[in-house]
Amino acid sequence: MKYVVVLGDGMADEPIEEIGNKTPLEYAKTPCMDELSKKARIGLVHTIPDGMNPGSDTANLAVIGYNPRKYYTGRSPLEALSIGVDMKDTDIAIRCNIVTVSEDDLPYEQKTIIDHSSSEISTEDAAVLLEAVQKELQNEMFQYYVGTSYRHLLIWDKGKVADLTPPHDILGKVINDYLPKENLLKDMMKKSYDILNEHPLNIERAKKGLNKANSIWFWGAGTKPVLDSFEEKTGKTGVMISAVDLLKGIAVGAGLKNIEVKGADGTLHTNYEGKAQAAVDALVKEDYDFAYIHVEAPDEMGHQGSLERKLQAIESLDSKVIRVVKEGLEKAGADYRMLIMPDHPTPIAIRTHTSNPVPYLLYDSTKEETHDWNYNEKDAKLSGNYLEEGYTLLSEFLENR
Template identity: 65%
Template sequence: MKYVVILGDGMADEPIESLNGKTPLQTAEKPVMDEMARTAEQGIAYTVPENLPAGSDVANLSMLGYDPQQYYSGRSPLEALSIGVDMKDTDIALRCNVVTVTEDGEYEDKEILDHSAGEITSEEAEVLIEAVKKELETDEFKFYPGVSYRHLTIWDKGQVIDLIPPHDILGKKIGDYLPTEPKLKEMMKKSFDILNHHPINEERAKKGLNKANSIWFWGAGTKPALDNFKEKTGMNGAMVSAVDLLKGIAVGAGMRNLDVEGANGGLDTNYHGKAMAAVKSLLENDDDFAYIHVEAPDEMGHQGNVENKIKSIEYLDSQVVKVVKEELEKAGEEFRILIGPDHPTPIAIRTHSKEPIPFMIYDSTKKVEGQNEYSEEAARKTGLVVEHAYELMNRLLQK
């Protein structure tokens, strides 16, 4: 038996008036998932405990079978694992986004226009982070480039302090949300002067693209310690994701990371390549389990782009779910697939919510009476509620 999790990050939503009261998941043309739903188990699950932030870090730990109350130590430390930064026990990791802020006025009066700087390329962002590093790096603060807009700062003998994610304050003046720690606040202010007229950003502006003209610190945490996935489940596992957070979780759990050319975390990511990488690992590399993470629905939710959120779900259906299902069937493999988001990213609020997620478990060997579609409403109608989403892994593995 092979086991697969297909994770559409932020895929769940609320009913939207312009969609005639439907959600993007209900509106999307997703014939494969809807066909699977007719003979699959559906329900809702709570991925984020009340006392923890509604982040992809907490929620993906849950979906991978790790109780976040036990294992969560912050988002950035997991990304540090992915980048290959060996944290000391006294280190604090900080997420260091490059973001787009308005250009006029004092720094405190600026607004965040775009938390991802137009989904800037990793190549452009690395040049910008190197410019920041040259001016701001000290023995106390070290900067490391990551993927697209997501980068890392290590704070020697620092503190875990409350920091606001930039995607939570889109369109708001940043003054009330800046760090209370003076050193962090000062580096953010200086970064605008370093980045706003950098040649990379001047070129982006000429093309009508958003500048990556400030850094933004958030997601502070300490060195993580995850139990080994194979020791926990008895299975070899592989991770397919474009983002450092998921790659870091995989490193911490002792899973293999599968790199896919063209996988970038955006709407135009290499969906088919990700599906085939997972299939190959299951059929040729003796892996028992694959976790395929697709970031695009979450990014479209943050952008408030309902049309592209629908597209991202349709791409997930036709280029990931369909491919994995058909390739495993063709190979004669028995399999179980868990499909779901990690958390909702509703278009209306453009950030994550703690509402329960709809999940579906499909078994190639066992048909049950299901629903006519896979959606938030269909999942709620079943009455099946999993209070702690980390228990879904055992449900998938039939343990």
């Protein structure tokens, strides 16, 4: 038996009047998911433990079978694993986004955050800008590391876990009330605007109609993580396929093999088919037991507040990932189970994450089931299937209960 998780980050949503009070998942054209749902169990699962922030970090840990209350030490330390940073026990890892803030003549504190991803900046452009930041701000206490796209890393030697706000939670807001209370961090953010706003690369980006990547933004602080081995915990060998450092870091910590896919970049136009085929190849040709395919696009489109693009991301997930995996495994004659779900909702109306339960679809190619439901939030709720502890779903999926 082969096992595949297809994770549509932030795919769940709320009913939207513009599309007949349906959710994007309910409205989108998803023939493959709908076909599988007729032969699958669907339901709702609560991936965010009560009292914890609704982030992709806690949620994906839960989906992959790790109780966030036990294993979560912060988002950025997991990303540090992905980048290959060997953290000391006294280090604090902090996510360093490159964001867009307003260019008005107001003091930095009175500026507004425009875009948490700086027009989904490329890793190549971001590396140039981060180098300029490193040149001016890096020292023995603070070390900057290049990640992917707008997502980068700061290691604070003998630092502390500061209370920091994710930039995607405050889009369109004046930043003053959300700046770090730690003056060392706040001062670096203020100085970064002076370094970056008139940088030649940002001048060129503005001419192309792209948002300037004109400030760094710190959030997601945490301490060195320790995860149990996935293989020892489940008895399954596995791979991770994601363009996002967070997921790659979880994989490193869990002992899963990270598979790099050319053109997989975490954007709406990521290489969906390449990620799907990489999973099939890992399961069939390399004989791994388990593959986790993470697709970031629905979440990014939710943060952008774009219904059209979120629908496109969901439809691409259906036609270019799920269908390719299904057909590839069936062509190989493999028995398989597929778990399809989001990690958390990212409703378009509020452009950030919520802690609401998410719909899951659990399909087993060896079982004959017949249902009249489709895969969406409404039908998942009507099914009556509900799991309160999200991290228990994987054991059920892997038949290890």
